[in-house]
Amino acid sequence: MRPIAVLGASGEVGSAAVEALRRLGLGPVRLGARNRARLQAAFPGENDVVAVDVTDAAALRAFVRGCAAVLDCTGPSYELGEAVPSAALSEGVPCVVVTGEQPVFDALTGAGGVSGETPVVLSAGTLPGLSGLLPRLLGQNYGRVSAPSSGSVTSGTSPARTGASLVVHTGGRERATTTVAADLVLSLGTVADANLFGEAGAAWREGARRSRVLVPDDDVEEPGFPGRVAVQPFLSLESERVAADLGLRSLDAWHVHPGPAVRSVLATLPAAQQANTPMAELTERILRAAEIDLTGRAPYYRMVLTLTEAAGAERSALVTSPDSYRLTGAVGACTVQQVLEGQVPPGVHFADRVLDPQKLVKDLATADPDTRIDLVQGGAEDEEGAL
Structure with a gap:
């Protein structure tokens, strides 16, 4: 099975997202963060652990290549912009970003727009999301x-x-x-x-x-x-x-x-x-x-x-x-589930405009039981x- 790549996996949101994906029965996962030692400490025994700098476009593309989907839990969005979804689009991998607002949407859809059959969902966290x-x-x-x-x-x-x-x-x-x-x-x-x-x-x-x-x-x-x-x-x-x-x-x-x-x-x-x-x-x-x-x-x-x-x-x-960090990770994981189930069409979307809200709320009961x-x-x- 192709893995689900989680970026920022060692952070508060990323680690919660990994747990939520597992509760939903989704995986395997490929875990990425800047500090590999911190990742290994957070997820002992996990094999697919990669040190990756989200400001390195080539490293990002290599990290997401061949994955079923990417869940971007990095931030802040105003600094990192469209780096992760751009890398995912270049590899034809669906991407879910728990942050990302209008500047990211505009960067991804401007200058020729987005082509192909790849969906990207932005603002898929707690607030926004x-x-x-x-x-x-x-x-x-x-x-x-x-x-x-x-x-x-x-x-x-x-x-x-x-x-x-x-x-x-x-x-x-x-x-x-x-x-x-x-x-x-x-x-x-x-x-x-x-x-x-x-x-x-x-x-x-x-x-x-x-x-x-x-x-x-x-x-x-x-x-x-x-x-x-x-x-x-x-x-x-x-x-x-x-x-x-x-x-x-x-x-x-x-x-x-x-x-x-x-x-x-x-x-x-x-x-x-x-x-x-x-x-x-x-x-x-x-x-x-x-x-x-x-x-x-x-x-x-x-x-x-x-x-x-x-x-x-x-x-x-x-x-x-x-x-809110656990909740954001869980919302991101539920969004990945809707993407993998084919419920999100190709193109760049905001979560509030493309997801099924009733399904997401019900899935959250599994993804984050607390x-x-x-x-x-x-x-x-x-x-x-x-x-």
């Missing part, structure tokens, strides 16, 4: 809108409005990685960054992104999250795609930060960005703060999504997980819920 698939699952109640083939969003051209509104809260208390810390810095982005990743303070209103609609709050209570938390509004490009495809009247998306140390650092980041503080220093501040917040406390990660239809009926998705996803309708658990 599951955060875009769950609204589509909730939206199936009033008729899912077929997603366009394009990877971009054109404001004002969404399907007929449903009149529904969506509110999303995501976050938790957990140890940060360099990739997650960098994402937090980017989530404070300005209007100038909005076409690359998203926009802080923006929200979706009546068919378009609107700037400076929402403001952060550093001391609030939010349903589904214990204690008092800080919330940071951020409208990602994934959220815009979902809002446009489902014809939503409004969409508010919030990052939730329970830990006081991380909240304190986040409050200083806008000024630090204006002072041109290097990204490496900003991420290091977040890494230290996250460790402080975890001292003596159990980690957790949660997602709370509530869709309210025009008539007032509500349907919610509640996600409870030990941490994560619980409940669907709640009108205050009562849906018959499909408690997956």
Whole structure:
């Protein structure tokens, strides 16, 4: 059997992805990371272990050659870009990337586009990924809108409005990685960054992104999250795609930060960005703060999504997980499963627009048994819920 190549296998997400693939009965696996000794320590007795630098195009092509699929768990995406999916495409190997947003999509599809019969799925993690698939699952109640083939969003051209509104809260208390810390810095982005990743303070209103609609709050209570938390509004490009495809009247998306140390650092980041503080220093501040917040406390990660239809009926998705890294690895593994089963057509796609959300949520129960996803309708658990 041809192996499934996992890049970044020794990291938090990569190691979780390997375990998830095995729970799903997929394999064998070929494990790749920059440090072979660390890989061998993480996976003792594993034979197909390769030291590979993702910045070396020739080494990447050699690593993925002959594989059934590639699962890219490396990061951060803003630094590595399209390196891994480009190598996979050159070898005709399907690729799943747990990160990767509009800049990666544009790089892969621009300058001649992508030809052949090879599928690539981007943003196949927790956020983005599951955060875009769950609204589509909730939206199936009033008729899912077929997603366009394009990877971009054109404001004002969404399907007929449903009149529904969506509110999303995501976050938790957990140890940060360099990739997650960098994402937090980017989530404070300005209007100038909005076409690359998203926009802080923006929200979706009546068919378009609107700037400076929402403001952060550093001391609030939010349903589904214990204690008092800080919330940071951020409208990602994934959220815009979902809002446009489902014809939503409004969409508010919030990052939730329970830990006081991380909240304190986040409050200083806008000024630090204006002072041109290097990204490496900003991420290091977040890494230290996250460790402080975890001292003596159990980690957790949660997602709370509530869709309210025009008539007032509500349907919610509640996600409870030990941490987002395990969940991201599991979502990536479930995406690989759909690719191998032939459910993803050739070309470059975002996960939220191409995957079957109901199948993915059900498969997650196997891939990550410690994560619980409940669907709640009108205050009562849906018959499909408690997956």
